[in-house]
Amino acid sequence: MSERKEFNYVNKNEIKVDGSAILKGKPVYTDDFDFPDALHVVLVRSTYPHARIKSLDKQKALKVPGVVEILTYEDVPQKIFTKAGQGFPEPSPYDSFILSRKVRYVGDPVAIVAAETIDAAKIAASKVNVEYEKLEPVLDFKKATMDGAPVIHDEEGTKDIHDPSRNIASHYEMEVGNTDEVMGKCDYVVEKTYHINTQLHAMMEPHVSISYYDTNGRLVVITSTQVPFHVRRILSMIFDIPIRKIRVIKPRIGGGFGGKQAVHVEPYVTAVTLKTGRPARMIFERPEVSMATNIRHEMEFKAAVGASKDGTIKALSLDGLSNTGAYGEHALTVFMVAGSKTLPLYNKVEAVRFRGDVVYTNLPPAGAYRGYGAPQGLFALDCVIDELAQELGVDPLELKRNNSIKEGETSPIFKIMGEGTEGVEQIVRSCKLDECVEKGKKIINWDEKINRKEKPGKKVKGVGCALAMQGSGIAKVDMGAASVKVNEDGSVNLHLGATDLGTGSDTIMAQIVAETLDIPVKKVIVYSSDTDMTPFDVGAYASSTTYVSGNAVKKAAEKLKNRIKEKAAHYLNTDVDNIEVKNQHVLNKENGEKISFSDLFTKLFYTFEQEQLMASASYVGNESPPPYLATFAEVEIDLETGKIDVLKIVSVADCGTPINPIQAKGQLEGATMQGLGWALYEDVKYDGRGRMLTNDFFTYKIPSRMDYVSMECHLVDSYEPSGPFGAKSIAEIGIDTPIPAIANAIYNATGIRLREAPFSSEKLLMEILRKEI
Amino acid sequence: MKIKLTVNKKIHEVQIDPGEMLLDVLRRLGYKSVRRSCDSASCGNCTVLLEGKPILSCITFAASVDNCSIETVEGLSEKEELHPIQEAILEAGGSQCGYCISGLTLTIKSFLAENPDPDDKEIKKALVGNLCRCTGYESQIKAVRLAAEKLRDEKR
Numbered sequence A: 001m002s003e004r005k006e007f008n009y010v011n012k013n014e015i016k017v018d019g020s021a022i023l024k025g026k027p028v029y030t031d032d033f034d035f036p037d038a039l040h041v042v043l044v045r046s047t048y049p050h051a052r053i054k055s056l057d058k059q060k061a062l063k064v065p066g067v068v069e070i071l072t073y074e075d076v077p078q079k080i081f082t083k084a085g086q087g088f089p090e091p092s093p094y095d096s097f098i099l100s101r102k103v104r105y106v107g108d109p110v111a112i113v114a115a116e117t118i119d120a121a122k123i124a125a126s127k128v129n130v131e132y133e134k135l136e137p138v139l140d141f142k143k144a145t146m147d148g149a150p151v152i153h154d155e156e157g158t159k160d161i162h163d164p165s166r167n168i169a170s171h172y173e174m175e176v177g178n179t180d181e182v183m184g185k186c187d188y189v190v191e192k193t194y195h196i197n198t199q200l201h202a203m204m205e206p207h208v209s210i211s212y213y214d215t216n217g218r219l220v221v222i223t224s225t226q227v228p229f230h231v232r233r234i235l236s237m238i239f240d241i242p243i244r245k246i247r248v249i250k251p252r253i254g255g256g257f258g259g260k261q262a263v264h265v266e267p268y269v270t271a272v273t274l275k276t277g278r279p280a281r282m283i284f285e286r287p288e289v290s291m292a293t294n295i296r297h298e299m300e301f302k303a304a305v306g307a308s309k310d311g312t313i314k315a316l317s318l319d320g321l322s323n324t325g326a327y328g329e330h331a332l333t334v335f336m337v338a339g340s341k342t343l344p345l346y347n348k349v350e351a352v353r354f355r356g357d358v359v360y361t362n363l364p365p366a367g368a369y370r371g372y373g374a375p376q377g378l379f380a381l382d383c384v385i386d387e388l389a390q391e392l393g394v395d396p397l398e399l400k401r402n403n404s405i406k407e408g409e410t411s412p413i414f415k416i417m418g419e420g421t422e423g424v425e426q427i428v429r430s431c432k433l434d435e436c437v438e439k440g441k442k443i444i445n446w447d448e449k450i451n452r453k454e455k456p457g458k459k460v461k462g463v464g465c466a467l468a469m470q471g472s473g474i475a476k477v478d479m480g481a482a483s484v485k486v487n488e489d490g491s492v493n494l495h496l497g498a499t500d501l502g503t504g505s506d507t508i509m510a511q512i513v514a515e516t517l518d519i520p521v522k523k524v525i526v527y528s529s530d531t532d533m534t535p536f537d538v539g540a541y542a543s544s545t546t547y548v549s550g551n552a553v554k555k556a557a558e559k560l561k562n563r564i565k566e567k568a569a570h571y572l573n574t575d576v577d578n579i580e581v582k583n584q585h586v587l588n589k590e591n592g593e594k595i596s597f598s599d600l601f602t603k604l605f606y607t608f609e610q611e612q613l614m615a616s617a618s619y620v621g622n623e624s625p626p627p628y629l630a631t632f633a634e635v636e637i638d639l640e641t642g643k644i645d646v647l648k649i650v651s652v653a654d655c656g657t658p659i660n661p662i663q664a665k666g667q668l669e670g671a672t673m674q675g676l677g678w679a680l681y682e683d684v685k686y687d688g689r690g691r692m693l694t695n696d697f698f699t700y701k702i703p704s705r706m707d708y709v710s711m712e713c714h715l716v717d718s719y720e721p722s723g724p725f726g727a728k729s730i731a732e733i734g735i736d737t738p739i740p741a742i743a744n745a746i747y748n749a750t751g752i753r754l755r756e757a758p759f760s761s762e763k764l765l766m767e768i769l770r771k772e773i
Numbered sequence B: 001m002k003i004k005l006t007v008n009k010k011i012h013e014v015q016i017d018p019g020e021m022l023l024d025v026l027r028r029l030g031y032k033s034v035r036r037s038c039d040s041a042s043c044g045n046c047t048v049l050l051e052g053k054p055i056l057s058c059i060t061f062a063a064s065v066d067n068c069s070i071e072t073v074e075g076l077s078e079k080e081e082l083h084p085i086q087e088a089i090l091e092a093g094g095s096q097c098g099y100c101i102s103g104l105t106l107t108i109k110s111f112l113a114e115n116p117d118p119d120d121k122e123i124k125k126a127l128v129g130n131l132c133r134c135t136g137y138e139s140q141i142k143a144v145r146l147a148a149e150k151l152r153d154e155k156r
Helices: A019-023 A118-127 A179-185 A228-239 A266-276 A286-291 A331-340 A374-392 A396-403 A412-416 A433-444 A446-450 A505-517 A545-571 A597-606 A661-680 A738-750 A761-772 B022-028 B084-091 B101-114 B120-126 B138-155
Strands: A039-045 A051-057 A067-071 A109-115 A129-134 A168-176 A188-196 A208-213 A219-223 A246-249 A280-283 A298-307 A313-325 A351-360 A459-469 A479-486 A492-496 A524-528 A579-582 A585-588 A594-596 A614-620 A628-638 A644-654 A711-715 B002-007 B010-015 B047-050 B053-056 B068-071
Touching: A019 B084, A019 B101, A039 A118, A039 A266, A051 A109, A067 A118, A067 A266, A109 A118, A109 A266, A168 A331, A168 A412, A179 A298, A179 A313, A179 A351, A188 A374, A208 A266, A219 A228, A219 A266, A228 A246, A228 A266, A266 A280, A298 A331, A298 A374, A313 A331, A313 A374, A331 A351, A331 A374, A331 A412, A374 A396, A374 A459, A374 A738, A396 A433, A396 A446, A396 A459, A433 A446, A433 A459, A433 A628, A433 A644, A433 A711, A446 A459, A459 A738, A479 A545, A479 A597, A492 A505, A492 A545, A505 A524, A505 A545, A545 A579, A545 A585, A545 A597, A545 A614, A585 A597, A594 A597, A628 A738, A644 A661, A644 A738, A661 A711, A661 A738, A661 B138, A738 A761, B047 B101, B053 B101, B084 B101, B084 B138, B101 B120, B101 B138, B120 B138
Parallel strands: A039 A280, A219 A246, A313 A351, A492 A524, A644 A711, B002 B068
Antiparallel strands: A039 A109, A051 A129, A067 A109, A168 A351, A188 A298, A208 A219, A208 A280, A298 A313, A459 A628, A479 A492, A479 A614, A579 A585, A585 A594, A628 A644, B002 B010, B047 B053, B047 B068
8 A cells, every 4th residue: 555645636625526516506406406397295294292193184185276195104105114324234223114103203204295386285284184192202311211101112013122112222331341340449530420412413405305207217316315325225125116226316415414314305205206106306494404304312421530640541431321312313323432432542441331321202313413422422531531630630631642542552442342333453553643732732822721820800711622533434334436437538437426415525536536547636527426327335424435435436546547557558568567657648667658548548449459448446444543633622701691702712633644635624624613513502402392492593503603713723744554545534523522622611711510511601600600609 | 476587687577476585586597506595594595696785585575676686696607717706715615515605605795895805803794694514614714815815806
């Protein structure tokens, strides 16, 4: 493998390959595709959190002019499945139906209405008369497993639910060494409980799909998804249609963050097309996006850390409870990641334990969301270590840094915890966490500020830090594939399954091909995420695309390069060892004779050893190299109101070689801002019947431009030997740290330790008042 | 009812429902750059320019802009060329998923016409109504500074 660190097209800020079309406002998103005879689909949704459908009367609704079809659970296949788009067989329980005779949260689909116009569909949906037998709901996840709690999944045929009778979707436990025994011998033990609320993805483009039959009678689904191949597999399974009769196309998509890693829309438009033979389209309204897709898993952890007097962390324990809501999409795996992507960071321990339950409630189903459990786990882990630093009377940054994993080291957890399965053993080959710490520390002026003594006044300032790791794809599970072929003008088509959800993955893949073949990026024509036209890829999740799909692309391009060299050797009448590929030419190093790519490829088409040069490759990671991150926050607290201003947030990451530094930094900046919003005011609230009150942008506040003072994100120099041109992941890690860093900064400023996120000003003010009394 | 709309200097005589929103009418006419996101005047994604000023098309009755002139992103670039604001957004990495970009671009255009040399505070304030969930805003602020520079250079 090449250890080259000087590049022509990689580690360069190439303009996004889809940028021009998007900037010009071209019809590139799913909802922009017009189908003149398409039916508009609207879902009738449950108004109760837990109820059995006694009767469904659609007669009145069918009389609405323009209504074409109304489907209920009696009209669609009753096949149990999981909406989660994951590797097959999925580690999530099979506990969902397209439409069920029992509803389990406010928003659960009850009926599908299709009409000639959107207005007719909406009016008809309001006229479907549903009679419910109300059941007692479970609205507090801490009460889900109590004796006598209502059973949420009592239906026949579920699969892989850990204990349906006690509402436990999944359970996990692991231990290295004897945690209790080691804790018992520690000089210092800190044990605290941390609670972290759910979060909404709030991507700008709502969930949207269109389905139709093509001229050959095959089902085509254009959809805003992160997982086109999983969508195809799931549709095939639930509707009993052969895979060969389905094509799923992902056009440009307007953000996902994990929220489009499940089939929220596709089954419903498909049901209409199958029934009517007509194209069908549905775009969710904003409240549906918020309360009837997936949200983040609310979690609570009892976290314990044990250390010796000298500040060596000897034992760690995370005892958790996770709220998966009405359905168990990603239940087990998100929970495992809360441990597997946090605990290996502190690898010097003698014993470590992670365990807990993931429980059902009658709240919106939780699912994949950027960070995938790691932010929840890290809030508890980082803060409990920060609290230990106070006990020890040492700088929390130094305590964290001294105990963290270093290059060349490993953790037994890598092998024990995968995602739903065992993990893989791995040695950390690249870890520049120290450099991240050094750089961030300087920018925030840590050494001076951490020991700042505040003068009494109305406002106080404080600083906090948090360190994090993530992964790069799921080792030995996630597979990505790519194919490349040449054209007469020296250009190359790249076809790949990987899913660009705005992340810029199409662009960096083009850069990887350009670098390998030494051709300009504009000569790489990327086409991705179409189950008919591109090779398989699991999709965009688990921070996998750059590392897994990127390695597949590099492998395919290298194979193609070898084929080009072979043919050029024949043409230039020399040995292949004498051949060099350079700047769109093939060169005989011995005599300087050369031929351009375009001449060679043209000759190969028409006159010389005629052949279409092409190559394909697949890649599955044998390991999942973690990126690393150090985040620093400085806050100012108004002691009279509790108002929290984040004066500065600094995140410095090691993501290996950034294939496109501006795009990589953009991932870090975006994730940091999402974490900042979650830390301070992105707070989901329900009414007493489990209906989400915060289901639009008025009630659920995502950060605006005015909600932070200053943010700085940086990448340090690093090279991951197993990654494509040294690259690791960057998409998720940035969201892991803002919550603990801000919690720690609030403590530093006020001496108040907030253990329930988000940290609203009201919450802090109550604590300030309590402290004063 | 029938209204007359001038969109990007092109005149449309269009039949509408009295309750129809401008967002729906523009998209129906093929101006797909106008994006639907919150549909309730809280995200800025559907922003278009009405007589040069940004408005939210999702809460503007089409009937209320009869005989008015509307500008969408389709009117910004001629053929292959990008508008300097668009170039700046791409160069600064200000567009990730791009869904908010049409509304943002038009808001920037109107803002820079009034304030050709803004500081960061003014930029943040002027664009506060345009939400973006991808970028964390920093790159978009850089993009506006860069766009302002490009536009000033153009004038020179």
